[in-house]
Amino acid sequence: QVQLVESGGGLVQAGGSLRLSCAASGGTFSTYGMVWFRQGLGKEREFVAGISGSGNTYYAESVKARSTISRDNAKNTVYLQMSSLKPEDTAVYYCAAHQGGGVYLFRSQYNYWGQGTQVTVSS
Numbered sequence: 001q002v003q004l005v006e007s008g009g010g011l012v013q014a015g016g017s018l019r020l021s022c023a024a025s026g027g028t029f030s031t032y033g034m035v036w037f038r039q040g041l042g043k044e045r046e047f048v049a050g051i052s053g054s055g056n057t058y059y060a061e062s063v064k065a066r067s068t069i070s071r072d073n074a075k076n077t078v079y080l081q082m083s084s085l086k087p088e089d090t091a092v093y094y095c096a097a098h099q100g101g102g103v104y105l106f107r108s109q110y111n112y113w114g115q116g117t118q119v120t121v122s123s
Contacts, residue, residue: 002027002112004095009117016121017083022095022114023076030073033098036080037107038091038119045094045107049080053101063089085121092116 008020020036035050049069050058057069066084071077078095096110104110 002032002097002099004097004112004114006093006095006114006117009093009119011120011122012085014085014087014121014123016085017081018085018119020080020082020093020095020117020119022078022080024078024097025076027097027099029076029097031099031101033100033102033104034069034071034078035096035098035103035110036069036078036093037096038089038093039116040088040091043091047105047107048093050103051078052103056103058103085119087121087123090119090121092118 003025006022031053033052036048037045038048039045048060051069051071068081070079094116095114097112
């Protein structure tokens with residue numbers, strides 16, 4: 001059973017930066033596709049960024065120019081660095097894992113989810 005724990009959320013001013021972390025346990029992390037989704041209040045959960053088991057990265061257009069996803073397999077952790085934050089980035093950010101190593105845009109493809117971390121961007 002894979003367990004995921006996010007951290008790093010908080011309150012930040014518009015234009016600021018933050019780094020989210022997702023620590024994994026209970027599986028073979030280095031082979032997993034790892035992704036970040038987010039869900040704003042009253043909105044659908046949407047794909048933000050992903051990194052495959054082979055290290056390929058993918059981003060939503062809305063964050064592509066100001067985000068970096070990375071992984072440290074020695075620490076079983078995936079990171080999401082975001083800069084130039086906007087109020088519309090306010091959401092609960094979730095990480096998820098795909099044991100097959102791929103990255104997919106739809107939440108239904110993922111069996112393992114963290115509990116989420118709140119990011120609030122003030123204007």
